[in-house]
Each structure stands twice: as C-alpha cells, then as structure tokens.
Amino acid sequence: MFRPSNHLILKEIKEKKLKNLLSTITFFLFLPALIIILWLFFQGSSALSIDFLFMDPIEGMTAGGIFPAIVGTFWLVIISVLVSCPLGVIAAIYLSEYAKDNNLTRIIRLAILNLAGVPSIVHALFGLGAFVLFLKMGTSILAASLTLAVMNLPVIITSTLESLKAVPHSYREASWNVGASKLQTIRYIVLPNSIPGILTGVVFSVGRSAGETAAILFTGVAFYLPFLPQSVFDQCMALSMHLFTISTQVVGVPDAYPYATALVLILLILSMNSIAVALRSYFRTRRKW
Amino acid sequence: MEIKLSESPQLAMEWRKKKGNKPTGERIIEAFIKIAGLSSILLIAAILFFILKESYPFLVGSFDFKEFFFSKEWYPASVVKIRYGVLALLCGTIMVTALSMLIAVPLGLACAFYISEFCGPRLRETYKILIEFLAAIPSVVWGFIAIMMINPTIIKLFNVPIGLNILNASIILALMSLPLIISVGEDALRAVPETYREAAEALGATKWEIATKVLLPAAKNGLMAASLLGVGRALGETMAVLMATGHSIQIPHSIFEPGRTLTATIAAELGESPKGGEHYQALFAIGLVLFCLSFIVNLTADILIRGKRQ
Numbered sequence: 001m002f003r004p005s006n007h008l009i010l011k012e013i014k015e016k017k018l019k020n021l022l023s024t025i026t027f028f029l030f031l032p033a034l035i036i037i038l039w040l041f042f043q044g045s046s047a048l049s050i051d052f053l054f055m056d057p058i059e060g061m062t063a064g065g066i067f068p069a070i071v072g073t074f075w076l077v078i079i080s081v082l083v084s085c086p087l088g089v090i091a092a093i094y095l096s097e098y099a100k101d102n103n104l105t106r107i108i109r110l111a112i113l114n115l116a117g118v119p120s121i122v123h124a125l126f127g128l129g130a131f132v133l134f135l136k137m138g139t140s141i142l143a144a145s146l147t148l149a150v151m152n153l154p155v156i157i158t159s160t161l162e163s164l165k166a167v168p169h170s171y172r173e174a175s176w177n178v179g180a181s182k183l184q185t186i187r188y189i190v191l192p193n194s195i196p197g198i199l200t201g202v203v204f205s206v207g208r209s210a211g212e213t214a215a216i217l218f219t220g221v222a223f224y225l226p227f228l229p230q231s232v233f234d235q236c237m238a239l240s241m242h243l244f245t246i247s248t249q250v251v252g253v254p255d256a257y258p259y260a261t262a263l264v265l266i267l268l269i270l271s272m273n274s275i276a277v278a279l280r281s282y283f284r285t286r287r288k289w
Numbered sequence: 290m291e292i293k294l295s296e297s298p299q300l301a302m303e304w305r306k307k308k309g310n311k312p313t314g315e316r317i318i319e320a321f322i323k324i325a326g327l328s329s330i331l332l333i334a335a336i337l338f339f340i341l342k343e344s345y346p347f348l349v350g351s352f353d354f355k356e357f358f359f360s361k362e363w364y365p366a367s368v369v370k371i372r373y374g375v376l377a378l379l380c381g382t383i384m385v386t387a388l389s390m391l392i393a394v395p396l397g398l399a400c401a402f403y404i405s406e407f408c409g410p411r412l413r414e415t416y417k418i419l420i421e422f423l424a425a426i427p428s429v430v431w432g433f434i435a436i437m438m439i440n441p442t443i444i445k446l447f448n449v450p451i452g453l454n455i456l457n458a459s460i461i462l463a464l465m466s467l468p469l470i471i472s473v474g475e476d477a478l479r480a481v482p483e484t485y486r487e488a489a490e491a492l493g494a495t496k497w498e499i500a501t502k503v504l505l506p507a508a509k510n511g512l513m514a515a516s517l518l519g520v521g522r523a524l525g526e527t528m529a530v531l532m533a534t535g536h537s538i539q540i541p542h543s544i545f546e547p548g549r550t551l552t553a554t555i556a557a558e559l560g561e562s563p564k565g566g567e568h569y570q571a572l573f574a575i576g577l578v579l580f581c582l583s584f585i586v587n588l589t590a591d592i593l594i595r596g597k598r599q
Contacts, residue, residue, distance in 0.1 A: 011495050012495075013299075014495065015496050016495060017494045018496065018497050019407050019496070022399055022402060022403035022407060023407065025396060025400060025403070026399070026400045026403045026404065026416065029396060029397075029400055029467060029471075030416070030419050030423070032464060033419065033422065033423045033426070036434055036438070039438065040430075042419055046451075058480075073384060083355075087325055087328055089326035090321070090322055090326070091325045091326050091328055091329065092323075092424060093322055093325075093326075094322045094325060094326025095326055098319070098323065098326065098583055099326065103333070106391060107330060108326065108329060108330055110588070110591065111329040111330040111332070111333045112329045112586055113591055114333055114583070114584055114585075114587050115329050115333050115336075116333060117490065117518075117521050117524025117525070117583045117584075117586070117587035118333075118336065118525070118580060118583055119524065119526070119527065119552055119583055120428075120525065120527055121525070121527040121552045121555050121576070121579070121581050122336065122337070122525070122576050122579050122580050122583070124486075124555075125339075125340055125343070125555065125559075125573055126335070126336040126339050126340060127573075127574040128343075128559075129339035129342060129343045129564075129573070130339045133564070134339065134567060146410075148308070150336075152330055153329065153332065154329065157329065165292070177368075179343050179351075181315060181575055182319075183318060183319065196587065204304075204425075205536055206424050206508050207425050208425070210427075211425070211426070211427020211428070211430070213427065213428065213527075213528045214425065214428070214527035214528050214533060214552075214556055215428040217556060217559075217560070218559055225487055238403070239431075240429045240528075241431070243429050243433060244432070244528065246531075247433050247436060247437075248436070248532060258437075259437075262430050262433050265427065265429075266426065266427075266432060269425050269426070269427065269488065270422060270425065272424060273421060273425050277418055277421065
C-alpha cells in the first residue's frame, strides 16, 4: 500500500489552510460593498417616495425632492455619450483596422492610457480652461458634458477596441476576397459583429459618468437651481453634486434625505451596470465564433 | 493562374490599389477616421496646454520653486502675506496614498491570487461581476460613506475626537482602488502560461509553492503594474478624500489627525477664487503637479506591463 509520508500530509494541510485564508480574505473584501448597499437601502428607503423623486427641493434643500437633480444628470449623461460614443468608436476603428505598428500608434496608445489616468479634478480644470473660458460656453450643461465626454473617451476606446479585435481576422479576409473595400468590410462585417461589445462598453461608461462629481463641479453644475434647464447653455443640478451638497454644505437636512439621494444614485448606476452585464452574457452565448 | 488562398486578400487589395478606384467619399471618410484616431493625442496635449495656459502668469510671476514645494504654508487668501506652499498638501496626498496602498495592495493581490488560481469558473464570474459593481460606486457616495459610516466607527473604536482623518480617507481609498488592483493583478496572473503551473505541479510543488516560486516571479511586472495603477487611482481621487480627510491644512503627525490633499484643495478652493487671480492660477499649478505625477505613474505601469510581454 502506498501511504503519503507525513511530510506530504503536512503540505496538504498547509495548502488547505492557504486556500481557506485566501477565500476568507476575498469574501471579506466584498462584504463591505454588500453591507454598504444594504445599509443605504435601510436608511434611505423611509424617505424614498414618488414625491421625493418628482418634487423640487424646497426650503433651502432641507425638504422636497430631487427631481431637478435627476433631470440634470440625464442631460449630462446623454449629451456626453452622444459626443464620446461616436468619437471613441471611430478612434477604436482607426486603431484596430488602420493603424500600423509604428511609433505613432504607440504614442496614441500612451495618450489613451494617460487620458484614462488623469485625475478627474484635472479634467475639471481642463474643462474650465478650454470649454468654459476659451470656447466661451460659460458654466453650462454643454461644457460639463464635454468634460465628461473627454473623461469617458479612453474607456469607450478601450472597450470598443477589445470587441473589434475579437472579430476573427478570417471574417475580414473573406469580405476582402469578394471584393469589398476596407471601409465596406468595416461597415458590413466588423461593426455588426462587434456591436454587442461596443454597447456593453458604452453602457458601463454611462454608469460611470452618472456618478462623476469632480469633473462637473466647476464646468456646469449648480448647487441649487429653482428651475429646470431649458437649453444646453443653462446650468443644471446633478444627483452626485446634490448628494455632496446636502451631506456637507447644508445644515438641517433630515438624515434620511442624503441616504435616499445616495440610494437613487447607486440604483441608477447599478441598473446601468446590470444591463451591461446582462447584455454581455446574452451576446456571449450567441456568439458565432 | 493559380492563386494561393492565403495570399488572395493581399492580391485583392493590391488590385484595388492599382486600379485606384477608391471613391472620393471613401477617402474622405478614411481621413476622418484617422483624425478621430489621433483625437486622444490632441486631447492629452490640449489638457496640458490649457492647464499651462491658465497657470502661466503664476509660474512666471510669483512662483518660487523652493517656497512652492518646501513650504508648508498655504495662505492663498491671507491679507498680510500671501504664501503658496504645497508641502502640507503634498504630505497629505502621500500619506493617504501610501497608507491606502499598504491596506489595498496585499489584500488586493491575495484576492487576485485566489480568484485566478483557486476559484472555479463559476465563482470567478461571480466575483468579476462583484468587482465591476464595486468599481461602479461613485466617489461621492464613498465620501458620503466615509462621513456617515466610517467616521463614527473610528471615533468609537479608537476613542479619538474626530473620525474624519487620514485613516478614514485611506480606508475609503483602499476600498476604491481594490477593484482595479484585483482585476489588473488577476489579468497578470492569468497571462502566465498554463505550462508553467503544470511543470511545477509535475515536480510535486504545492499550490503555495507554485504561487510564491513560479507565479510571483513570472507575473512580477504585471502585479507591480497593478499596484501602480492603484497608486494612480488613489493619487487622483478627489471627492471622496475631500469629504473624508477632515479638511485642515497641516502636516499630519499621526493617522488620526485630519489633513488635506492636492486634489481636495483644488476642488474646495477653485469655486471661491476669483477667475484669473493669482490664487486661481496657483490652483492650476497644483493641477499641473497632479498631471505630471499621474503621467509618471501611468507611464511606469505601462512600461512594466509591456516589458513583461516582450
């Protein structure tokens, strides 16, 4: 009979211990996220109502609802996606289909990496200097959305690039062989096959920009506005900014209000993320390659 | 004429080129695509340009290198003598970043090891989705959590008068940079060829031995890059540290003292500084420092990741 020596048994025990240790660490790292969301839910749900969602803030933001902030966040997110999505997708098409392996391409990649790593407050400074002052947009929805778009551009480029690269090269070759031009190949073969991946990236970036605060702080968001924005040159309120305001700047806000605002913001972002995750797994099961 | 199938795409392209039948419309669109491709270079140059442009009068005017970096006196609105020293702010940033990385890097890498080496595929998917959710929580919500949840906990646990301090900000930053560290670290570990593990296993190595003696050296650069990206994240974080550090300009002597970071200073003071004034320009100069710091950190991380692949 073969029996493992004591030495080996010890090793096995050690290994089990290691696995248990690592799994405990991992589990406890994700516990806070769960606790935080549950806790926000318990604290905020008492203030959450239809009125809270659809009323203006009144009495110096200590009562009423958050309707203008929700509207403002939608404006900001939609305009920023309208700008960053086409630009990002086309930039990714250039990188994946046209760019040769040379220094220029290397510099572009480096620029994307750095654009993604620039602190959000530096983006805010850029937005203030470029859009608000230089292009004379003033502190407006347009300036804030453009700043958000610049922030989101590297995210969209990276995710689009990934899904473009995932389309097998043989698809392109087949298309070229029947006489299609490079552009036709991109339009009829590459893009239709990578749309799901692109969409997932865009939805993720929507969630990201909905929560961004620092970048819109000086470019277009007001603490409090008694009216809804009428055009892109108006200022607006935003959910993230509203949460910052009522949790640090205003005295006498009922406890449940900031909790409920945070809850609405998180639910908005998590639902975006869930859509993205669902899209991804749906298309993954239907993938043809 | 016989044409090899593998050569035919090139032949087709060459034939097109020879015929020169590319319509003008297509040419215009392709030029447009190229311009869009260059947009990120233009944007990063524009960011640098506009920050330099706004801070230029300060940099050539009352900017004093020694005072700026080595004085802890930041009195931008003083009536007696205006001073722009960012040492205290720099210390705040460094302390918060260092402490948060001390928490997040070991935990994050342990977690990356677990997810990449010990998890089954289904559990791995679940954790990845959880990581995405954790990464999606916006910084202002983290700041709110710092004020409402961690602040009272620190006061109770350590019996200190105020819970908005360096420790609080570090905990929040650690939680915020964990998803990045875990996912990049996991990518680095998965990039180690399966054959390495099999070879080690065949020699009778345990998982622990494989992890420390095979995977760690093989994925060293990627893991370092993961930590560096975490540093970059912590360095540039604004709203959460603004809300969590307790807002006092001083060099903190312990982790229970409040402080302030470079990013938080810009966010807190830009709104009240008159546009075009010296204070305003000095804040843009801080922005320039931040831009350079993040540039260096990201560049190093990129070199580490690229170096490994070659």
